[in-house]
Amino acid sequence: MFGLEKKDATLLLIVAVLTMCAPFILNPFPSDSGLAQFNAGYPDLMQRFVIFGIFAIGFNILFGLTGYLSFGHAAFLGVGSYSAVWMFKLLSMNVIPAILLSVIVAGAFALIIGFVSLRRSGIYFSILTLAFAQMSFALAYSVLTPITNGETGLQLSLNDPRILGTSISADGGIPVTQLFGIEMRSTYAMDVGPWLFQFNAGYYLCAILLLLAFYLSIRIFRSPFGLMLRAVKSNQQRMNYTGLNARPYTLAAFVISGMYAGLAGGLLASMDPLAGAERMQWTASGEVVLMTILGGAGTLIGPVLGAGFIKYFENIFSKINDNVLHQWFAFMPDGLEDFMVTIVHPFVGKGWSLTLGLMFMAVVIFLPGGLVEGGQKIGKLFRRKKAAEDTSPAAKTPAE
Amino acid sequence: MDAIILQILNGLDKGSAYALIALGLTLIFGTLGVVNFAHGALFMIGSFCAVTVQRILSVSFKTVDPSKTDFLGNPSTYDTPYVVHWFGPEFGAGIIDWSVPLAILFAIPIMIAIGFIMERGLIKHFYKRPHADQILVTFGLAIVLQEVIKYYYGANPIQTGAPEVFRGSFDFGVLLGFDPNVIIYPYWRLVYFAFAAVIISAVFAFLQFTTFGMVVRAGMADRETVGLLGINIDKRFTIMFGLAAAVAGLAGVMYAPINAPNYHMGMDFLVLSFVVVVVGGMGSLPGAVLAGFLLGILESFASMTQVIDLIPGINQIIIYVVAIIVLLTRPRGLMGRKGVMEE
Amino acid sequence: MGILEVKDVNKRFGGLQALGNVNLSVADNTVHAIIGPNGAGKSTLLNCLVGKLIPDTGSVMFAGQSVLGRKPFEINQMGISRVFQTPEIFGDLTVMENMMIPCLAKRDGSFRMHAIESVLDEKALREKAESMLEEVKMLDKRNMHAASMSRGDKRRLEMAMCLVQEPRLLLLDEPTAGMARADTNNTIDLLKEIKARGNITMCIIEHDMHVVFSLADRITVLAQGTPLVEDTPENIKGHPKVREAYLGESA
Numbered sequence: 006m007f008g009l010e011k012k013d014a015t016l017l018l019i020v021a022v023l024t025m026c027a028p029f030i031l032n033p034f035p036s037d038s039g040l041a042q043f044n045a046g047y048p049d050l051m052q053r054f055v056i057f058g059i060f061a062i063g064f065n066i067l068f069g070l071t072g073y074l075s076f077g078h079a080a081f082l083g084v085g086s087y088s089a090v091w092m093f094k095l096l097s098m099n100v101i102p103a104i105l106l107s108v109i110v111a112g113a114f115a116l117i118i119g120f121v122s123l124r125r126s127g128i129y130f131s132i133l134t135l136a137f138a139q140m141s142f143a144l145a146y147s148v149l150t151p152i153t154n155g156e157t158g159l160q161l162s163l164n165d166p167r168i169l170g171t172s173i174s175a176d177g178g179i180p181v182t183q184l185f186g187i188e189m190r191s192t193y194a195m196d197v198g199p200w201l202f203q204f205n206a207g208y209y210l211c212a213i214l215l216l217l218a219f220y221l222s223i224r225i226f227r228s229p230f231g232l233m234l235r236a237v238k239s240n241q242q243r244m245n246y247t248g249l250n251a252r253p254y255t256l257a258a259f260v261i262s263g264m265y266a267g268l269a270g271g272l273l274a275s276m277d278p279l280a281g282a283e284r285m286q287w288t289a290s291g292e293v294v295l296m297t298i299l300g301g302a303g304t305l306i307g308p309v310l311g312a313g314f315i316k317y318f319e320n321i322f323s324k325i326n327d328n329v330l331h332q333w334f335a336f337m338p339d340g341l342e343d344f345m346v347t348i349v350h351p352f353v354g355k356g357w358s359l360t361l362g363l364m365f366m367a368v369v370i371f372l373p374g375g376l377v378e379g380g381q382k383i384g385k386l387f388r389r390k391k392a393a394e395d396t397s398p399a400a401k402t403p404a405e
Numbered sequence: 406m407d408a409i410i411l412q413i414l415n416g417l418d419k420g421s422a423y424a425l426i427a428l429g430l431t432l433i434f435g436t437l438g439v440v441n442f443a444h445g446a447l448f449m450i451g452s453f454c455a456v457t458v459q460r461i462l463s464v465s466f467k468t469v470d471p472s473k474t475d476f477l478g479n480p481s482t483y484d485t486p487y488v489v490h491w492f493g494p495e496f497g498a499g500i501i502d503w504s505v506p507l508a509i510l511f512a513i514p515i516m517i518a519i520g521f522i523m524e525r526g527l528i529k530h531f532y533k534r535p536h537a538d539q540i541l542v543t544f545g546l547a548i549v550l551q552e553v554i555k556y557y558y559g560a561n562p563i564q565t566g567a568p569e570v571f572r573g574s575f576d577f578g579v580l581l582g583f584d585p586n587v588i589i590y591p592y593w594r595l596v597y598f599a600f601a602a603v604i605i606s607a608v609f610a611f612l613q614f615t616t617f618g619m620v621v622r623a624g625m626a627d628r629e630t631v632g633l634l635g636i637n638i639d640k641r642f643t644i645m646f647g648l649a650a651a652v653a654g655l656a657g658v659m660y661a662p663i664n665a666p667n668y669h670m671g672m673d674f675l676v677l678s679f680v681v682v683v684v685g686g687m688g689s690l691p692g693a694v695l696a697g698f699l700l701g702i703l704e705s706f707a708s709m710t711q712v713i714d715l716i717p718g719i720n721q722i723i724i725y726v727v728a729i730i731v732l733l734t735r736p737r738g739l740m741g742r743k744g745v746m747e748e
Numbered sequence: 749m750g751i752l753e754v755k756d757v758n759k760r761f762g763g764l765q766a767l768g769n770v771n772l773s774v775a776d777n778t779v780h781a782i783i784g785p786n787g788a789g790k791s792t793l794l795n796c797l798v799g800k801l802i803p804d805t806g807s808v809m810f811a812g813q814s815v816l817g818r819k820p821f822e823i824n825q826m827g828i829s830r831v832f833q834t835p836e837i838f839g840d841l842t843v844m845e846n847m848m849i850p851c852l853a854k855r856d857g858s859f860r861m862h863a864i865e866s867v868l869d870e871k872a873l874r875e876k877a878e879s880m881l882e883e884v885k886m887l888d889k890r891n892m893h894a895a896s897m898s899r900g901d902k903r904r905l906e907m908a909m910c911l912v913q914e915p916r917l918l919l920l921d922e923p924t925a926g927m928a929r930a931d932t933n934n935t936i937d938l939l940k941e942i943k944a945r946g947n948i949t950m951c952i953i954e955h956d957m958h959v960v961f962s963l964a965d966r967i968t969v970l971a972q973g974t975p976l977v978e979d980t981p982e983n984i985k986g987h988p989k990v991r992e993a994y995l996g997e998s999a
Contacts, residue, residue, distance in 0.1 A: 225863050229865065232852070248825040251821075287676065291548075366545035366546060
């Protein structure tokens with residue numbers, strides 16, 4: 006199907022079903038129950054899932070396949086956001102030209118940065134990309150203020166000279182982003198008993214683009230080009246002596262992953278038309294690295310899992326406060342309850358970053374292959390158990 | 406001329422901090438082959454040692470003063486730090502005033518302990534892992550340390566004063582024969598520079614004149630050979646890590662009066678220190694020191710209004726621009742040895 | 749005029765003269781062995797041929813074209829493949845994937861964006877790779893992770909990867925180093941077969957005299973960076989200078 010192997014087609018299908026049904030799947034708890042706090046089926050959160058999924062898929066094409074660890078990928082996301090907002094300001098509120106421009110501009114930007122950075126490898130490459138990203142960040146805050154609007158961030162205003170469209174909407178406000186008339190913010194709410202399911206136009210646009218991005222990444226992974234990228238990671242010396250020039254391959258991977266980041270940035274701006282320099286900061290770059298590693302670098306599904314995982318728990322953890330904690334531990338005796346709350350308190354709410362950092366370390370130390378590897382290990386364990394119970398000779402697992 | 410000297414002086418304090426952090430980074434990279442992204446966090450922890458010592462010394466008890474009342478008619482209270490109570494008003498107040506330099510004594514054991522724990526507990530397991538893994542795990546550690554500090558000390562910068570005698574500025578230009586009021590320089594920055602110079606010399610002397618230092622230098626040149634000699638190099642490298650942590654910590658302690666400690670200062674300095682190491686040459690100690698001062702001074706030159714008028718924003722990016730140029734034209738850095746991680 | 753012509757090549761590392769006025773002519777479709785004691789400059793010479801090192805002076809001509817100043821991948825595209833002293837393979841990939849890479853490089857050149865097609869659709873190349881694997885008796889290991897194989901298998905794979913490119917010149921840097929006797933004999937047989945098929949020139953650096961004498965058509969003895977003598981194996985065996993400089997030392 007779609008020119009994919011059966012295994013890959015199944016994976017794509019699973020992701021398609023999951024993203025399309027996300028408003029149901031992510032809202033398993035009735036909205037008036039105590040567990041509703043674990044729901045994630047809100048339009049803006051779901052949008053973030055898929056947008057960062059796209060970002061991580063793109064990052065994985067570079068890092069997962071070639072092993073080049075970029076610490077400056079957020080710069081491309083930021084550039085994409087700025088381009089999209091400018092498109093909204095100048096051309097039209099339709100998201101298509103905005104997204105196209107953000108992909109193209111981010112790609113061009115990645116071409117320049119990649120051309121320079123890829124002259125080095127290993128840690129030097131990481132530091133070069135980091136330096137470039139920090140430079141972009143510093144410039145966006147200072148000199149480039151006419152383009153980026155500095156600390157305030159770039160926003161739409163009532164006197165934007167929109168060529169195709171109006172500066173002011175009929176009700177006197179700023180027009181909203183749309184796709185041929187479908188407003189990105191429009192949401193259809195469905196009440197089913199105590200459940201509330203929300204279907205958001207913007208989310209579905211992002212989800213379709215995620216599927217396209219995911220499909221393309223599968224094709225790249227299985228292509229001769231993808232094989233060459235893995236060869237870069239595995240042994241550059243042998244690659245050279247096999248008559249292959251590694252640099253254009255890595256540069257192509259860098260530009261492709263930069264364009265993915267630009268797409269993600271463009272989508273962020275399409276959902277909420279503003280762009281700020283903080284999107285380019287190196288902690289933002291670190292976040293996408295974390296998503297990819299946590300999910301499983303070099304695997305197809307890993308980055309999507311990682312992005313969803315981190316964005317979901319970011320949302321949940323940030324919402325938890327001491328009251329919620331006291332509810333949780335209410336079954337314990339008073340002293341123990343207070344003790345538990347004190348223990349857990351630093352890790353939730355504003356302490357999400359601390360949890361994130363700890364998780365980061367734990368994954369790198371104990372599970373370098375990420376969630377996907379963890380899943381495989383558990384799967385193998387079960388299979389072995391089963392095989393042992395059947396007392397049949399263990400089936401040879403085909404090498405991946 | 407006076408403007409040039411002024412900018413050089415202005416660059417010295419930042420340059421000193423860069424040099425000290427870069428020195429530790431290089432020591433760790435050169436000996437252990439590990440890229441430590443948490444080194445900036447150690448610098449930050451050092452700064453917070455100064456904050457902590459000042460707070461500890463200022464711990465006070467309340468005394469009720471019945472002779473005065475506040476506007477509600479209650480007897481007013483006043484705070485007396487225990488230190489003042491124990492050592493008398495003059496000496497006790499002096500101790501509090503000197504809390505930043507005193508924090509050095511407090512910081513040394515703490516930083517060495519943190520360094521030991523980090524190396525034995527975490528870094529040790531990453532010697533044979535790829536550089537990317539080392540970067541990632543130390544990056545995670547940096548986030549953790551930063552967030553822990555943020556949790557206990559809050560997100561706002563904490564002003565930490567230098568001792569009374571060193572507050573204020575003096576006319577440095579007069580000493581050099583310039584007109585008065587041309588080159589005004591804060592005392593503490595000069596103290597910081599002198600302090601950095603002492604630490605750097607001490608590290609170099611330690612490496613040059615002790616057997617321990619000799620082994621470490623040999624280890625930096627060729628880790629495997631030293632291992633073959635049967636020297637327990639790992640233990641020495643642990644000590645080395647502790648030393649590097651202490652250097653970063655001390656740099657942080659003394660920097661507290663210059664830059665009010667905040668939780669993200671580590672990250673800010675780390676990125677720049679990495680650039681410094683790269684410019685100086687991975688694995689070259691003199692290179693790190695030289696590049697630290699050079700870039701600090703360069704940054705201060707780029708901050709001159711005349712320069713900013715010429716190239717807007719140059720002060721923000723000068724260090725990165727230099728790093729990119731150096732990496733592309735002379736990848737081993739100013740003083741790096743040939744072949745050390747060039748590709 | 750041989751396929752490979754090395755003229756007056758000099759290479760210094762600091763104060764050390766690694767190669768001094770090396771002249772070497774390798775005739776087309778022959779096996780040429782280069783022997784010499786450790787530190788004689790054999791590996792340096794090889795590195796000069798493949799673009800890893802650039803000689804200080806002199807020229808290296810391959811099939812009438814200079815290789816100097818070209819990058820390793822360009823030199824490989826000219827038709828020179830190299831087997832390393834320790835096998836250089838793509839450890840993270842499967843044996844079959846290892847084989848596909850040289851096949852693709854041979855067909856598509858040093859860079860081509862085939863980002864949408866699947867590797868599995870490359871039927872012709874896969875068949876070519878499989879028949880090469882068959883030839884080195886590794887077809888049953890096609891789905892194995894290359895890194896998990898034994899050293900002997902790794903070297904056979906590396907050789908297969910070089911041969912599948914059908915190079916005009918194959919450079920072998922101690923192809924039997926660290927191998928068991930049986931493996932060594934297998935390797936000799938393999939190389940003999942390749943030689944018999946024709947249209948390939950081989951240049952071997954080797955310490956094992958058994959290998960050298962059973963394969964080589966001509967032998968160059970290198971000592972202290974300079975060719976001592978060049979002759980047929982029969983003459984080399986009895987050459988007094990060689991016995992003194994090399995064989996005598998190892999005996």
